[in-house]
Amino acid sequence: MRRTPAPRPLPPAEDQAARFARQREADRTATAEDYVELIADLLRADGEARAVDIARRMGVSQATVTATIGRLQRDGLVETKPYRGLFLTDAGRDMAQAAKARHELVVRFLIAVGLDAETAEQDAEGIEHHASEAALQAFERFLAARKAGG
Known part of the structure; x- marks a missing residue:
């Protein structure tokens, strides 16, 4: 007969509130990171990043992209130039590079623990x-130990 494990007690309210606050902040930051990462990818691949391309690749409306780009401009991550599309500021480029590195680390880790590449890419979008x-440091150590061990 299988026994159901005893439920774990709730953590202290302050600790639990801090965890939820960190997750809400991660949710807010995720959109900015996804946008600047995609803008960097489009600039690298196509030489330009346009709102219409972002909307198509994100699966959202152009109105959503326009509103988000406005917020990214206010946050100092993106700049627009008339008739020339979108460009990243230095802060935007830094954010895009950090997001890309985190994404690639999570994908490598998920593949190393047995996920197929497609699922790893999909899951990394949220986990990163x-x-x-x-x-993330634990993922790095795991990958380094795995590489050193064979």
């Missing part, structure tokens, strides 16, 4: 924004 720095 919510994994703590400690978790």
Whole structure:
């Protein structure tokens, strides 16, 4: 007969509130990171990043892209030039590079623990924004140990 494990007690309210606050902040940051990462990819691949291309690749309306780009401009991550599309500021480029590196680390880790590449890519889209720095460092150590061990 299988026994159901005893439920774990709730953590202290302050600790639980801090966890939820970190997740809400990660949710807010995720959109900005996804946009600047895609803008960087479009600039690299096509030489330009246009709102219509972002909308198509994100699967959202152009109105959504326009509103988000406005927020990214206010946050100092993106600049627009008339008739020339979107460009990243230095801060936007830094954010895009960090997001890309985190994404690639999470994908490598998920593949190393047995996920297929397609599923790893899909799952990394959510995990990359919510994994703590400690978790990302643990992923790095795991991958390094695996590489050293064979």
